[in-house]
Amino acid sequence: MRTSFVFSEVITGLRRNVTMTIAMILTTAISLGLLGGGLLVVRMVDKMQANYAGKLEVSVLLTNDVSANDKDCTQQPCAGLRSALEQTSGVETVVFQNRDEGFERFKKIFEAQPELLKLARPEAIPATFRVKLEDPERTDVIKQAFEGKPGVKGVDDQGKFLERFFEGLNGMRDVALILALIQAFAALLLISNTIQVSAFTRRVEVGIMRLVGATRWYTQLPFLIEAVVAGIIGSVTAVGGLVLFKAFFLDRITRNLTESGIIPPIGYLDILIVSPWLFLVAIVISATTGYVTLRLYVRL
Secondary structure, three states, rough: OOOOHHHHHHHHHHHHHHHHHHHHHHHHHHHHHHHHHHHHHHHHHHHHHHHHHHOOEEEEEOOOOHHHOOOOOOOHHHHHHHHHHHHHEEEEEEEOOOOHHHHHHHHHHHHHHHHHHHHHOHHHOOOOOEEEEEEOOOOOHHHHHOOOOOOOOEEHHHHHHHHHHHHHHHHHHHHHHHHHHHHHHHHHHHHHHHHHHHHHOOHHHHHHHHHHOOOEEEHHHHHHHHHHHHHHHHHHHHHHHHHHHHHHHHHHHHHHHHHOOOOOOHHHHHHHHHHHHHHHHHHHHHHHHHHHHHHHHHOO
């Protein structure tokens, strides 16, 4: 098989149907970009779960009178609560944080939001016992034992908040993946139509090749390579779009959240790790669609 002839036919086909080729590339790029976005969200959620797994705490919030009058937790009921927490089975550490320390921590977390800091007052921050458990999932032990006790305003379980937060992120991922599937279906139709149109425009020359003894694979291979080349260009475009989106939009949108440590940043390394999957998906979808189209709809 003459390689030069095959590739010249590929270039001819791409140039002859340039508008459909561009549409196919753009549709493929959009679907792969959405798929890449979904995979990046998956990586971010995995990082967050790994980061927070060993940091989850239960906060036992104290009432206003205890927060205002016992800054060192040396009086009752604060001292009794601390002793009881330390003796509770499954508790790893207990750290007392008075109102002033809590307000300083609040300012550090939200230092990127000066409007919120202007409205905040130390009196709004209760003194807190920050309790770390040996098993972060057994927060019900603390809630059942201490909620409603004298001096306790409430028990705040960070795990419940993170669970809702992760559900929201997973919802974003699912939406991106669903949109990617819809776009992928549109890309499949475009690939199929492009191959059929390309084969129709070259039906005479292909027919002559078959008459002089060319095999079916020899006549079909250029059309198959056309689809794969368009898919690869689409995947390159998708990766470039993810890089540009991160550089000009994502970093600005998530700067406050990443600087405060609420979510881990998505770096260029994450995009690099996701990229091979996009190339693989592009090649597999383009090659499979091209092969099926040629077998079912095109008689060469």
